[in-house]
Amino acid sequence: MRISKFTALATALLISGMANAEISANLVADYPFNGNANDETYHGYDGTIHGGVALTFDRFGNADSAYNFDGSSGYIEIGTNLDFPSWYSYSVSLWFLNDGGGDWSNSYGQKIIDKTVYYHDFYLSLGPINPTRQDGEIRFKTHEGYGPVGTDGTYLIDSTKDFRDSTWHHVVINKNGSDGELWVDGELSDSADDVKTVYNSTSLLFGYSLSSDGYQRRYWSGDIDDIRIYDQAISEADVKHLHTDVPPANMLAEVIDTIVTLNIQEGLANSLDAKLDAAITALDDVNSDNDVSAVNRLYALISAIEAQRGKKITDTDADLLIAATNAVIEKLLSE
16 A cells, blocks of 8 residues: 555656646746745746735745735736737736735726736736626636727636635636636636737736726735746646646655655664655755755765665665655756
């Protein structure tokens, strides 16, 4: 039974590392909010904080790894250079938590991400009003031109629940030509074949809108994290990978737990102590953002496991433990 669970862990971690490397090839902007609002790709689309925005805990409980927006003055401005709503294809992945606070009066809802001027709308928001639908639903809107929605504008909507529930939710919006998709928590919620390519020169914002339309300007109340923007529509497999993605520190913690389990269940006494020490030290490096040192220690861990192959560690356990460790390395190298 232990081997079965270990196999599942190693396979999942290996697939995670490979998928992350593949999807990262199309990553244009990445905002993990690890202590700042910087874009962690080489493009440098860094964010500027305005008003009531403060670092907070992310969905994994890591401090200073997401941003909280106060619902009354806070937003992050990216500027005009990241003009992806005008692209033929793109994808946006992000996590949000709305606490139900802030202003919910007659409006287009609280904005998660927005690049909107009159009749040139791109935004992802939470309801409740205009059009009059369910409170707290998720809306992705594109509008290009002076005609009404249905002619020059398109909504993709998830009205399955009120998402103002103080719970983390994952959203992906996909555009490929005129085809669009809205994914919520790993599932396809809505799609359309008339999504618009939007042209305007306003700033891209997280948590607010600079539109001159007063109904558009509602501040986000809650948390936002891990905003990723890609230059193509991502696949269903990519969406599900992003929804279940695990940070390197958590992946490495699983490796450490497996080493401990091997020690206990196989009665190996101190035979894996050196390997456990290496893994724990690598985890400290990951938590300190010293990825280069962590990778070097993990390669040393693999060498130590190989040295015990067929002696203190079975071939099967060695293969699986090395696969899990390599998955962590792949994850670190792809970030």
